[in-house]
Amino acid sequence: MQYQIIPVTPFQQNCSIVWCELTKEAAIIDPGGEAALLQKAVEKLGIKVTKVLLTHGHLDHVGAAKEVANIYQVPIYGPQQEDRFLLDNLPHQCVQFGFPFHEAFEPDVWLNEGDVIKIGDMRFGVLHCPGHTPGHIVFINQEAKLAFVGDVLFKKSIGRTDFPKGNYQDLISSIKHKLLPLGDDIAFVPGHGEMSTFGEERQHNPFLS
Numbered sequence: 001m002q003y004q005i006i007p008v009t010p011f012q013q014n015c016s017i018v019w020c021e022l023t024k025e026a027a028i029i030d031p032g033g034e035a036a037l038l039q040k041a042v043e044k045l046g047i048k049v050t051k052v053l054l055t056h057g058h059l060d061h062v063g064a065a066k067e068v069a070n071i072y073q074v075p076i077y078g079p080q081q082e083d084r085f086l087l088d089n090l091p092h093q094c095v096q097f098g099f100p101f102h103e104a105f106e107p108d109v110w111l112n113e114g115d116v117i118k119i120g121d122m123r124f125g126v127l128h129c130p131g132h133t134p135g136h137i138v139f140i141n142q143e144a145k146l147a148f149v150g151d152v153l154f155k156k157s158i159g160r161t162d163f164p165k166g167n168y169q170d171l172i173s174s175i176k177h178k179l180l181p182l183g184d185d186i187a188f189v190p191g192h193g194e195m196s197t198f199g200e201e202r203q204h205n206p207f208l209s
Contacts, residue, residue: 001122001144005189006041009033009099011060016148016189019047020120027051027119029139029148030061030191031068033099038064039071051119054078054107055150056136057086058163059093061191066105075108077117080128083135085165111137127178131171132159140182147188147198153179155196158207175201175208 003018009032017038019026026047031038042049049072052065056079069076086093090104111117115126117139124139132151136159140147151159153175161168179188184199201208 001141001146003146003189004041004045005195006034006038008037009060009063012192013060014189014191014193017041017045017047018119018122018148019045020122023120024048025050025120027053027117028068029053030055030150031064032060033063035064035067035071038068050074051117052076053117053124053139053148055138055148055191056133057083057090058133058151059090059097059099059102061150062087062090063094063099063102065107066103076105077109078107078111078126079133079137080112080130080135081110082130082165083133086133086135129171129174129178131161131167131169131174133163134165134167134170136174138179140186145183145186147179147182147186149179149188149190151191153188153201153205154190154192155194155201156205157193158205159191172207180208 006015008015013032016029024047052069111126113128117124127138129138129152138149186198
């Protein structure tokens, strides 16, 4: 598995392009904005985008999802259906945060705990990890020991829970009971900032002590 992280939007959200080395099939995870930038990266890599994957419904993670899906004529997968209210309110989020206008949309497939996403020869398991948002999901590739966790967990920090329907106890439970048991050697790409490992966060994250 190969991947490239491309920060997008004024919030510097970590959009990830992941692809299968054998088949060159790819997915774009959390295209929050700057579709043209992402398109240039895909062209340079010489890969074929087959899916758009979303961890949750916040604007900086989904803003360009429909545009990217239309460019490549591919389906959008995720988040979990509890985040429908965020996708329905996308135009309001744009006004609230001063972003360019994006229409409300519905993904082609809502995802749930235990679902599996295939990208070429790669398989990503889906974990439902509410707290930051009620429908937040995480994508995990066990073979590569790599997870894409959106805004659930950050290096030495955790996702905010003061947004609508956020829940601090649910977030801590998601981290401690869904993510950390996967193993200390699992690296993760957060929605913002630097990568880390679950082991590092278990030992040094002040919110998890």
